[in-house]
Amino acid sequence: MALSHAFFNQNSRMLCPRKKKQPCLKNCTAIAVPSMKGHGYLDYTIENHTSKAFEKMDEMRRNNLLCDVLLRVSYNGKEEDFHVHKIVLASCSPFFRAMFTNNFRECHAREVTIKDICPKVMQRLIEFAYTSRITVGEKCVLHVLLAAMRYQMEDVAKACSDFLVKHLDASNVIGISNFAEQIGCHELYRTGREYINTHFSEVTNEEEFLSLSHCELLDLVSQDSLNVLCESEVYNACLKWMQWDLNNRAQYFHALLNAVHLYSLPAKFLEIQLKKCPILSKENRCRVYLSKIFQEMCLHKPLPRPKQRGNQLIYVAGGYLQNSLSSMDAFNPQTGEWIKLADMLEPRSGLGACIVSGLFYAVGGRNNSCQENTDSDLLSFFNPVTNQWASRAPMNVPRNRVGVAEIDGAIYAAGGSCGSEHHKSVEKYDPDNDRWTFVAPMPTARIGAGVVACRGRLYVVGGFDGDTRWNTVDCYDPEEDQWQPVASMETIRSGAGVVALDNYLYAVGGYDGTNQLDSVERYNIERNYWEAMAPMKHRRSAHGLTVHQGKIYALGGFNAGGFLSSVECYCPDRNEWTEVTVMPTGCSGMGVAVTMEPCPQLCDKNEEN
Known part of the structure; x- marks a missing residue:
């Protein structure tokens, strides 16, 4: 019927x-038909309907059933045909959708010729369109990625990018990054550049780096985002590149020097280059340029504020909270986040800290814990690249509440105490020889003094000699090995934080024998006088004080209310303090300094442990 x-x-x-x-x-x-009134509606979904339908379409493709276009793919004289369904390719590729729907010649053609793509690569793209599966390996991934970008198949491009990111290393990252930039794969390019920035020193040891053109190298070393321990790494990388082909590359030395942050180099490093670098003996213009900067450093003239590479964090080591602490944390002012890092080798409070060649050095202090209560002569350093601590030669005498600063790559440890003895002695540490030597002692014994270096000289501010708290300031000249007094502060301060910023010294907080202080005063080095500045939000002594990107940060400390966890930031332009964060643990007597951001993978690993 x-x-x-x-x-x-x-x-x-x-x-x-x-x-x-x-x-x-x-x-x-x-x-x-029976009546179904009052029984509502049925909404039923077959979960695997789409996948089963595409399986059938793929089966029809392989058997050339209902296919409406033939792709004739040619590459290097080889040609292969693929029978496909237009609607399937158009559904996952804007390129093919435009080809088959926008009244182009190919829109109604039964055959379409595609050139300059390997048939095996095209086969993988077609199979992905039908099956949602793509398989790539080291030999073909770049070809598949190039084709995926060409035909706008984003999912395939992402799969290839993810594969390449997983296999990035120092030997291939430059080539992969350049390739990604050329084909417009922006995410892969960004990730590659981040890898170069983070692993710059490793990358410079590879042949890809040495094969860069001078323009590519100049672009690379001009990046402020390079994460290096010391600017000398950038300078040495430029030397290494030139020495690879010295006759042809020496001409670019001056241009490269303009990209290096020369005022961030230690004067001692520049002196060695001027004496021993063979390229400088041939390139007189570069020699004159570096000599001028070196002379400015030696004459202790006001210098431009050194530029910092990469993201700089504030590191906080040790401290005291009922017991001496062994913790090491870093604060990122850009994100407001704290990062937990490897603990010190033993608990310490009352320690000094400074940065030499990007390494965080912890000096002296006291181990006041359940097991012992001893003053420390220890010196150790933390490497943010490896997230590890290492010991170095101890000082000649233990020094608790010691003042520490760095001048031209040498560490100075001034004053401090051992038991009831308050030191006026000062020691100098040479990292190259791992050795401490005494220099001229201070005129007055001091513990809890603010010690800071500025324009090649060492300043010791305030402190306590066991009987008297001081407002006096003494200045040490390393070249003359002599001390001389400069203008005294307006206020007596021990346990104050002292930093140098833009040719001023800032003395912040402290203890005057009666109260913790919130007051701040600033020393004008050129005119030899102190002036009052805006006070902090909180009174504090034995706190951490450091400079980060032109602003002063005061961390933790102690006052009549107990141990502080608050962190304040001072803006010199506005003469104003603002509270920015709180520390993971409130404490006093910690070592604080600023250096490069640690490797993210190492931080994650430490947090897991």
Whole structure:
């Protein structure tokens, strides 16, 4: 019976009598439909319907069934044909969608010729369109990525990018980054550049780096985002690149020097280069340029504020809270986050801290814990690249509440105490020889003094000699090995924080023998006088004080209310303090300094442990 007859008859309730349970269409002109009033609606989904449908379409493709276009793919004289369905390619590629829907010639063509793509690569893209699966390896991933970008198949491009990111290393990252930039794969390019910035020193040891053009190298070393321990790493990388082909590359030395942050180099490093660098003996213009900067450093003239590479963090080591602490944390002012790092080798409070060649040095202090209570002569350093501590030669005498600063790569440890003895002695540490030597002692014994270096000289501010708290300030000249007094502060301060910023010294907080202080005063080095500045939000002594990107940060400390966890930031332009964060643990007597951001993978690993 033809199905064109009326299939349903609203007036009929009769079923075909041939079978009691099943309707039969033979010899029937109508089927009765029972009423379903009041039973709602059915919403039913077959979860694997789409995948099963695409499986059938892929099967039809492989058997050339219902295919409406033939892709003739040619590459290097080789040609291969692929029968496909336009709608499938158009559904996952804006390129093919435009080709088949926008009245181009190919829109109605039964055959389309595609050149300059390997047929095997095209086969992978076609199979992905039907199956959502893509398989790539080291030999083909770049070819597949190039094709995916060309035909705008974002999911394939992301899969290839993820594969390449997973296999980035120092030997291939430059090539992969350049390739990503050329084909417009921005995310892969960004990730590659981040890898170069983070692993710059490793990358410079590879042949890809040495094969860079001078323009590519100049672009690379001009990046402030390079994460290096010391600017000397950038300078040495430029030397290494030139020495690879000295006859042809020496001409670019001056241009490269303009990209190096020369005022961030230690004067001692520049002196060695001027004496021993063979390239400078040939490139007189570069020699004159570096000599001028070196002379400015030696004459202690006001210098431009050194530029910092990469993201710099504030590191906080040790401290005191009922007991001496061994913790090491870093604060990122850009994100407001604290990072937990490897603990010190032993608990210490009252220690000094400074940065030499990007390494965080912890000097002296006291181990006041349940097991012992001893003053320390220890010297150790933390490497943010490896997230590890290492010991170095101890000082000649233990020094608790010691003042520490760095001048031209040497560490100076001034004053401090051992038991009841308050030191006026000062020691100098040479990292190259791992050795401490005494220099001229201070005129007055001091513990809890603020010690800071500025323009090649060492300043010791305030402090306590066991009987008297001081407002006096003494200045040490390393070249003359002599001390001389300069203008005294307006306020007596021990346990104050002292930093140098833009040719000023800032003395912040402290203890005057009666109260913790919130007051701040600033020393004008050129004119030899102190002036009052805006006070902090909190009174504090034995706190951490450091400079980060032109602003002063005061961390923790102690006052009549107990141990502080608050962190304040001072803006010299506005002469104003603002509270910015709280420390993971409130404490006093910690070592604080600023250096490069640690490797993220190492930080994550430490937090897991």
